[in-house]
Amino acid sequence: MATGVAIRDVREQLFDAAERVLLRDGPSALTSRAVTTEAGCAKGVLHRHFADFxxxxxxxxxxxxxxxxxxxxxxxxxxxxxxxxxxxxxxxxxxxxxxxxxxxxxxxxxxxxxxxxxxxxxxxxxxxxxxxxxxxxxxxxxxxxxxxxxxxxxxxxxxxxxxxxxxxxxxxxxxxxxxxxxxxxxxxxxxxxxxxxxx
Incomplete structure (x- = not known):
């Protein structure tokens, strides 16, 4: 990502996706794959911005x-x-x-x-x-x-x-x-x- 704003957008996109999965399916369903699938992005995107899940x-x-x-x-x-x-x-x-x-x-x-x-x-x-x-x-x-x-x-x-x-x-x-x-x-x-x- 070229700017801090773009990084923030990706973080918010991932957080919002995690929230949707959590509300819909509960904590046991919250995995990195579930989050990135919900966010519509590659799994590697999450790991580029965070050390681990x-x-x-x-x-x-x-x-x-x-x-x-x-x-x-x-x-x-x-x-x-x-x-x-x-x-x-x-x-x-x-x-x-x-x-x-x-x-x-x-x-x-x-x-x-x-x-x-x-x-x-x-x-x-x-x-x-x-x-x-x-x-x-x-x-x-x-x-x-x-x-x-x-x-x-x-x-x-x-x-x-x-x-x-x-x-x-x-x-x-x-x-x-x-x-x-x-x-x-x-x-x-x-x-x-x-x-x-x-x-």
């Missing part, structure tokens, strides 16, 4: 984790608007309605990938840990605005919401949960710390 998968995970940063900005910006429950339900639906659940399954499925990720992310599953940070940041902003109790334990609430949200969305072959089910779960988790907006 697990290096490719690690980069895929990090790329998808980085996308959470955009969601985090939007969720944080919603603090003080709408309802806390609605904002959290929407944020969790956006997060888990994407490829997030499939990425978690992939990390769980592949020992080599987990080992590779541990080199730079020693604790937790990268995507879930980043998602908990996103929810924690939002809850902190709402606490500062008085819509969450001042003594709310954000460090406990954020992973609880992520864990419960993941369980709601975890059935890859099933239909996504109804919006009402997501709101009900959020309401249950935060009911003890939710406060009326301060006027």
């Amino acid at each position: 697990d290096a490719f998968l690690a980069e895929l995970v990090y790329d998808r984790v980085n996308r959470i940063d955009l969601q985090a900005v939007a969720l944080h910006a919603s603090a003080g608007t709408g309802t806390v429950t609605g904002n959290l339900a929407d944020g969790l639906t956006t997060l888990f309605g994407s490829v997030a659940v499939a990425i978690v399954a992939l990390v769980t499925f592949r020992d080599e990938l987990r080992a590779r990720l541990r080199e730079t992310w020693p604790v937790g599953v990268p995507l879930l840990a980043e998602a908990a940070t996103m929810i924690g940041s939002y809850l902190t902003a709402e606490r500062e605005l008085g819509r969450i109790a001042a003594d709310a334990d954000i460090d406990a609430l954020a992973p609880t919401l992520i864990g419960a949200g993941h369980l709601l969305f975890a059935d890859r072959k099933g239909t996504p949960p109804e919006p009402g089910a997501v709101r009900k779960m959020v309401t249950t988790v935060i009911s003890g710390v939710l406060r009326e907006p301060q006027r």
